[in-house]
Amino acid sequence: MRCSVCDEELTTPLGCAKCGTLHPVAEHPDPFALFGLERRFQVDQKALRKSLMRFSRLVHPDFFGEASAETRALAERNSSQLNAAFGLLSDDYRRAEHLVEALGGPTSKKVRDMPQAFLMEVMEWNETLEEARGEPSPEALRDLTKLHFSLQSERGHLIAAIEGQLTPLPEHSSEVLENVRRQLNAIRYIDRALHEIEELRLERASEDKACPTSNSTS
Amino acid sequence: MPYLELDVLNNAAAPIVGIDLGTTNSLVAVWRDDRPVVLKPEGKSGRIPSAVHFPPTGPPIVGQKARAHALTDPRSTMLSIKRFMGRGLKDVTEDLETVPFPSSEKENGLIQFDVGGRKYTPQELSALILRHIREVASELLDGANVYRAVITVPAYFDDTQRQATRDAAKLAGLEIERIINEPTAASLAYGLDQRKEGTVAVFDLGGGTFDVSVLSIEEGVFRVLSTSGDTHLGGDDFDRALVDYALERMGPDAVKAAADPAFLQGLKLSAEACKMKLSSSGKAEFQFTSPDHGISWRELITRETFEELIDPFVKRTLDSCRRALADAELELGDVDEVVLVGGSTRVPLVESRVSEFFGRKPHTGLDPDEVVALGAAVQGHVLAGGTREVLLLDVTPLSLGIETMGGAMSKIIARNAPIPGQATEGFTTYADNQTGIDFNVLQGERELAADCRSLGRFKLSGIPPMPAGMARVGVRFSLDANGMLTVTAKEETTGQSASIDVQPMHGLTDGEVEVMLSESYEHAQADFDARRVADLRTEIGMMIRATERALGQAGDALDRETRMEIEETVALARSRSEDGGLDEVQAARDRLEQSTLPLAALLMDSVAKTALTGKKMGDV
Numbered sequence: 099m100r101c102s103v104c105d106e107e108l109t110t111p112l113g114c115a116k117c118g119t120l121h122p123v124a125e126h127p128d129p130f131a132l133f134g135l136e137r138r139f140q141v142d143q144k145a146l147r148k149s150l151m152r153f154s155r156l157v158h159p160d161f162f163g164e165a166s167a168e169t170r171a172l173a174e175r176n177s178s179q180l181n182a183a184f185g186l187l188s189d190d191y192r193r194a195e196h197l198v199e200a201l202g203g204p205t206s207k208k209v210r211d212m213p214q215a216f217l218m219e220v221m222e223w224n225e226t227l228e229e230a231r232g233e234p235s236p237e238a239l240r241d242l243t244k245l246h247f248s249l250q251s252e253r254g255h256l257i258a259a260i261e262g263q264l265t266p267l268p269e270h271s272s273e274v275l276e277n278v279r280r281q282l283n284a285i286r287y288i289d290r291a292l293h294e295i296e297e298l299r300l301e302r303a304s305e306d307k308a309c310p311t312s313n314s315t316s
Numbered sequence: 317m318p319y320l321e322l323d324v325l326n327n328a329a330a331p332i333v334g335i336d337l338g339t340t341n342s343l344v345a346v347w348r349d350d351r352p353v354v355l356k357p358e359g360k361s362g363r364i365p366s367a368v369h370f371p372p373t374g375p376p377i378v379g380q381k382a383r384a385h386a387l388t389d390p391r392s393t394m395l396s397i398k399r400f401m402g403r404g405l406k407d408v409t410e411d412l413e414t415v416p417f418p419s420s421e422k423e424n425g426l427i428q429f430d431v432g433g434r435k436y437t438p439q440e441l442s443a444l445i446l447r448h449i450r451e452v453a454s455e456l457l458d459g460a461n462v463y464r465a466v467i468t469v470p471a472y473f474d475d476t477q478r479q480a481t482r483d484a485a486k487l488a489g490l491e492i493e494r495i496i497n498e499p500t501a502a503s504l505a506y507g508l509d510q511r512k513e514g515t516v517a518v519f520d521l522g523g524g525t526f527d528v529s530v531l532s533i534e535e536g537v538f539r540v541l542s543t544s545g546d547t548h549l550g551g552d553d554f555d556r557a558l559v560d561y562a563l564e565r566m567g568p569d570a571v572k573a574a575a576d577p578a579f580l581q582g583l584k585l586s587a588e589a590c591k592m593k594l595s596s597s598g599k600a601e602f603q604f605t606s607p608d609h610g611i612s613w614r615e616l617i618t619r620e621t622f623e624e625l626i627d628p629f630v631k632r633t634l635d636s637c638r639r640a641l642a643d644a645e646l647e648l649g650d651v652d653e654v655v656l657v658g659g660s661t662r663v664p665l666v667e668s669r670v671s672e673f674f675g676r677k678p679h680t681g682l683d684p685d686e687v688v689a690l691g692a693a694v695q696g697h698v699l700a701g702g703t704r705e706v707l708l709l710d711v712t713p714l715s716l717g718i719e720t721m722g723g724a725m726s727k728i729i730a731r732n733a734p735i736p737g738q739a740t741e742g743f744t745t746y747a748d749n750q751t752g753i754d755f756n757v758l759q760g761e762r763e764l765a766a767d768c769r770s771l772g773r774f775k776l777s778g779i780p781p782m783p784a785g786m787a788r789v790g791v792r793f794s795l796d797a798n799g800m801l802t803v804t805a806k807e808e809t810t811g812q813s814a815s816i817d818v819q820p821m822h823g824l825t826d827g828e829v830e831v832m833l834s835e836s837y838e839h840a841q842a843d844f845d846a847r848r849v850a851d852l853r854t855e856i857g858m859m860i861r862a863t864e865r866a867l868g869q870a871g872d873a874l875d876r877e878t879r880m881e882i883e884e885t886v887a888l889a890r891s892r893s894e895d896g897g898l899d900e901v902q903a904a905r906d907r908l909e910q911s912t913l914p915l916a917a918l919l920m921d922s923v924a925k926t927a928l929t930g931k932k933m934g935d936v
Contacts (some may be wrong), residue, residue: 151534151535154537160695160707160708161701161704163493163699185733300638303635304638
């Protein structure tokens, strides 16, 4: 793709590195395209961060402080699209979900279940979480740490499996997509559980150090 | 803002200043000679107390002088206004105890203080401070017209608090080029000063607010990874803890007297003085006298006692640090440097606890009071097109969403999402032929809408009648580079855009800002008129005295008609100068001058004559 103003080869469709022109893009652009990437599951995160910084220097509103209101608005828009795309590409779950849906696969509303093998584990994990929510005993805390590790390791396996199925990208509306969707549902469960564990840990860390006479922690 | 455009001549040189609008003190900085500098009068501190004093007559007094009045005349002085910005009465009950003015709340939760019959919102009070800062800056910049500014807010300020700050700036006649977060501004000043890269945690404890931000600095890009904090935690709370301790020690009379806001405010200032002494010595005297209540008290406070009192607050800051690290997905060991910002980090316990927590000595090379304003000036320089070397990539501190059926909070933008940012979420109707949907825009981390802060409500109307669940309403949240939210909605099957009218909670509508602006202009005019009338009154008094003396000397030489005319105008000037408006007093003065011209001429004559005859003026 080339700049419509100076004909320079564009590194991102959002703006030109040579002449500084901002280019408007569609309302829901392809996040891969904004970063000049091919559509695929694997994304080099370090390179992605570098690109974010490089492209931000082209489109961020801070560099259009003295420009017209119209140009400033475009900078806001392009910058937020760049950030939204970065958010998606830097998150393995959202990246996979995006690919599944872009390839005509089911949404989480259509296919709601998880892989069968996963269900037994979920029941066990729920029990541990339930216990940890109650009185903070050293055992519960230890169990929580153990659970944290097993969830993370399970998540790693699922991501590796998804990566395998999405590389190379399957055919449009392929049956594989349904399977990936189920695995994504499992990841969603794990992420929620990991989030809850983190919350419980933060709460505990705060309580551990709380001063017994303190009454102003509200 | 018509009066802004009066000074077009200075526009070319109009600098973008950086303003740190603080709870206790404010500062203003500007980019000069390749670096940011805090504007300060020769040999003095750049700190401008964020205080407003209302004298019995005349315009409000702001800054150093107002702060001095807080001690001598606490009943008409307002402090810590920032704590009320974008808040409702129930959010600030404890802070209200030291406010010497009655407070009330408008329908949308906007606080108003009654100052001798005139109502002031926190926005207007902040505007008085900002206006004063403008004047100070202009003076220190050789009269340049200062009207463009980067203004800083606590990173943890929510949308209503940011809006309130923006409105205050508008009321002060400032064009806000950018609102940036205080810890991010500090990191900018730090990064430029130290020329270092890596992961930095900025710990910013001010007079009333606390922020912690974790950033990565790489190739001149300052990317915020996470931020956390508390907009109601700061040095004010340390003072308050000391006040509570003192009250307990002083006994029941003092506790009773504490119902008087002026008493409490005075006590708080004494506590603050004691706190500051405790930062540099192991013990300090807490000294307080209130002639009004017949109370005089002093006690030696040890640092140990003080630290016990403030410990719970310091612990809360560490909770936020844990949260910020977790959100950034970092471990303690990943942090390369800790930067201390804000006057309250001078408290030794704060510094030692932060060191202990991060396992490293914090960087204290920069003046913790100045670093935020300096960073804002750097950002002003960037916005003015002065450099492309540095770039701030900031985040939104709190999640944003919409209340869904059943009172749940449905997140649309998660906290720590980069700004500018946007996200769209689909909603649908729940009843057949429903033509409108009410939206409640929320900010916060809790699951229930009732536990989050409502930013405002809007209604999407004009949805074509269709079965329940068929309409496709896309609600788009856009966060601009200032971290401020705009919500738009569209029914996608018909393309019907929503007529959105968000009623800001605890805020001002654009219309109200306009009205206040014109009122403040009128006030400025009224103040100007009052001064002019006072000057004219003095002038008329002098003219009448001179005329009466002259009449005694040379009056007999005047014809009857002229003499009567003079006596008449003197009487008129006398009465007009007592109760007349500017125009009337001015007219009376002019007429007096006119009517006394013959007398003056006569006098000149007689002076000439006496000179000729060798007589002295007084002998005539």
